[in-house]
Amino acid sequence: xxxxxxxxxxxxxxxTLAIHAGAAPDAETGARSTPIYQTTxxxxxxxxxxxxxxxxxxxxxxxxxxxxxxxxxxxxxIAALEGGRGAVACSSGHAAQQLTxxxxxxxxxxxxxxxxxxxxxxTQFGQSFKKFGWHCHFVDPVDPENFRRALTPKCKAIFIESxxxxxxxxxxxxxxxxxxxxxxxxxxxxxxxATPYLCSPFDWGADxxxxxxTKFLGGHGNSMxxxxxxxxxxxxxxxxxxxxxxxxxxxxxxxxxxETFGDFGFTMKARAEGLRDLGPALSPFxxxxxxxxxxxxxLRMDRHIANARTxxxxxxxxxxxxxxxxxxxxxxxxxxxxxKYLPKGPGSVFTFGVKxxxxxxxxxxxxxxxxxxLANIGDTRSLIIHPASxxxxxxxxxxxxxxxSGPEVIRLSIGLETVDDIIRDLDQxxxxx
Amino acid sequence: xxxxxYTDGKLRTILNDCKTIAVVGASANWKRPSFFAMKYLQGxxxxxxxxxxxxxxxxILGETCYANLKDIPEPVDMVDIFxxxxxxxxxxxxAIEIGAKVVWMQLAxxxxxxxxxxxxxxxxxxxxxxxxxxxxxxFGELGWSGINTGVxxxxxxxxxxx
Ligand SMILES: Cc1ncc(COP(=O)(O)O)c(C=O)c1O
Numbered sequence: 001x002x003x004x005x006x007x008x009x010x011x012x013x014x015x016t017l018a019i020h021a022g023a024a025p026d027a028e029t030g031a032r033s034t035p036i037y038q039t040t041x042x043x044x045x046x047x048x049x050x051x052x053x054x055x056x057x058x059x060x061x062x063x064x065x066x067x068x069x070x071x072x073x074x075x076x077x078i079a080a081l082e083g084g085r086g087a088v089a090c091s092s093g094h095a096a097q098q099l100t101x102x103x104x105x106x107x108x109x110x111x112x113x114x115x116x117x118x119x120x121x122x123t124q125f126g127q128s129f130k131k132f133g134w135h136c137h138f139v140d141p142v143d144p145e146n147f148r149r150a151l152t153p154k155c156k157a158i159f160i161e162s163x164x165x166x167x168x169x170x171x172x173x174x175x176x177x178x179x180x181x182x183x184x185x186x187x188x189x190x191x192x193x194a195t196p197y198l199c200s201p202f203d204w205g206a207d208x209x210x211x212x213x214t215k216f217l218g219g220h221g222n223s224m225x226x227x228x229x230x231x232x233x234x235x236x237x238x239x240x241x242x243x244x245x246x247x248x249x250x251x252x253x254x255x256x257x258x259e260t261f262g263d264f265g266f267t268m269k270a271r272a273e274g275l276r277d278l279g280p281a282l283s284p285f286x287x288x289x290x291x292x293x294x295x296x297x298x299l300r301m302d303r304h305i306a307n308a309r310t311x312x313x314x315x316x317x318x319x320x321x322x323x324x325x326x327x328x329x330x331x332x333x334x335x336x337x338x339x340k341y342l343p344k345g346p347g348s349v350f351t352f353g354v355k356x357x358x359x360x361x362x363x364x365x366x367x368x369x370x371x372x373x374l375a376n377i378g379d380t381r382s383l384i385i386h387p388a389s390x391x392x393x394x395x396x397x398x399x400x401x402x403x404x405s406g407p408e409v410i411r412l413s414i415g416l417e418t419v420d421d422i423i424r425d426l427d428q429x430x431x432x433x
Numbered sequence: 434x435x436x437x438x439y440t441d442g443k444l445r446t447i448l449n450d451c452k453t454i455a456v457v458g459a460s461a462n463w464k465r466p467s468f469f470a471m472k473y474l475q476g477x478x479x480x481x482x483x484x485x486x487x488x489x490x491x492x493i494l495g496e497t498c499y500a501n502l503k504d505i506p507e508p509v510d511m512v513d514i515f516x517x518x519x520x521x522x523x524x525x526x527x528a529i530e531i532g533a534k535v536v537w538m539q540l541a542x543x544x545x546x547x548x549x550x551x552x553x554x555x556x557x558x559x560x561x562x563x564x565x566x567x568x569x570x571x572f573g574e575l576g577w578s579g580i581n582t583g584v585x586x587x588x589x590x591x592x593x594x595x
Binding site: 271 | 582585592
């Protein structure tokens with residue numbers, strides 16, 4: 001199958017795509033901003049048209065659990081920003097991961113994931129996925145060969161985060177992509193922390209990208225959302241590992257997704273079976289909010305990075321701070337990988353170790369006045385959390401260490417406030433520890 | 434994987450100008466991709482003429498099916514090929530003979546020799562694409578399924594051909 005990326009699309013710069021991709025003035029009214037199509041369902045022209053839609057013989061709207069015009073604008077927008085073939089949006093980042101594996105896996109299948117993922121992903125993969133009969137092998141991603149060593153005949157995918165939450169760790173995407181390619185399985189990259197503005201996983205050989213759009217894509221801390229993007233470059237028929245793509249679908253009267261839809265067959269299957277049967281549709285209102293967020297993504301990320309650099313340097317020189325793990329600091333072991341994969345800068349979420357361990361961490365987060373103590377990242381506001389006492393509570397001591405969230409670890413998501421104010425708040429909170 | 438690229442302008446012109454499309458390798462089974470494409474294009478106002486020796490004389494989607502292109506008793510603008518890449522050569526020879534203006538080979542079907550022959554005979558050639566997908570991409574429906582259409586415009590966009 002060919003990569004059907006259009007020549008036209010490549011002619012526009014990132015900033016233009018961030019504003020325009022997927023959106024056109026409303027055909028009826030000329031409304032320039034994308035309307036919020038707050039509807040559950042859509043009238044059919046006649047019975048024959050309805051049948052064509054249900055059979056996937058034509059493209060159109062049936063019911064907003066499957067497709068919605070506002071959500072579709074966002075899907076095209078993110079697909080364009082990632083340089084992908086198509087995308088399916090859903091209600092959260094976790095739903096995007098669920099949809100991805102639901103589309104790839106059969107009961108009894110396995111996959112390999114990095115140990116240093118967002119804590120919620122470790123729980124989702126390691127615990128809840130067992131109920132689907134899926135088994136996840138976790139490996140330390142710092143050595144890409146660890147993925148090769150963990151391969152089994154039943155492995156159907158490799159999953160990494162381009163920029164890990166919360167560790168400040170950057171995975172060698174290109175090297176892991178080689179392992180996946182040789183095994184004939186897709187590399188899935190969670191690009192949430194980097195965003196497509198900072199990192200382009202498809203350029204390094206990734207096959208599927210997932211996002212929690214809840215974070216920087218929406219960017220204002222007001223809307224949950226997730227998305228799965230397909231590169232269009234993976235050959236699902238190269239082996240017999242993906243019967244769901246290459247064999248007749250029982251729930252679509254024997255339709256074969258890869259044969260019928262080619263390089264966007266995965267996207268169609270994720271929507272037609274995954275969204276249909278798991279049900280995690282994105283609300284049109286949230287899609288509208290996230291569309292608005294993407295329009296300023298490049299501007300916001302530039303400022304997020306500028307502020308994060310300044311704050312990381314400040315902390316690096318602070319007497320009450322043991323260490324700072326930000327790949328933008330020259331002393332970081334991930335500095336070179338950062339230059340390669342995130343040339344504009346390694347995002348604005350990073351960790352540091354406060355002297356005094358668990359108790360000092362608790363005091364610090366409670367003493368902040370400007371930083372918000374909450375469990376999110378990628379907001380206009382600066383955010384702080386002590387993972388060991390909050391997001392990563394479900395993890396064992398060993399998992400805590402492996403995910404870069406030991407008892408002394410503080411995670412920051414640097415926002416867009418005046419950088420001097422951000423620093424002043426941290427300084428006074430550190431004084432309280 | 435092929436790196437064939439066709440400008441949106443060329444594809445738009447082909448899809449706007451062609452009215453009658455002969456579909457070689459047309460299936461009567463509604464689950465097959467060729468049936469999907471025919472039904473879709475017919476719904477968009479194209480005249481579809483199915484070609485399949487096994488179905489000759491029977492009707493598919495209300496249209497009489499012919500054993501080969503040369504049996505079609507009326508002019509054909511485009512020949513859409515749902516056969517393997519090797520067979521595409523002979524089909525292209527027939528397409529030239531009956532005076533078609535466009536030879537279009539479906540996804541994964543590529544025959545460079547056939548393409549050169551058709552181009553030398555003055556035909557337009559598209560390979561490794563689906564006219565249904567390209568139609569829906571260029572004229573406003575494919576994006577509804579979250580597919581990256583590559584179309585950027587600040588103009589009101591009516592769905593369908595001009
Ligand atoms: C890297 C990463 N992936 C996935 C998720 C899950 O996304 P959501 O909270 O939207 O379900 C998060 C959320 O924190 C995250 O940081």
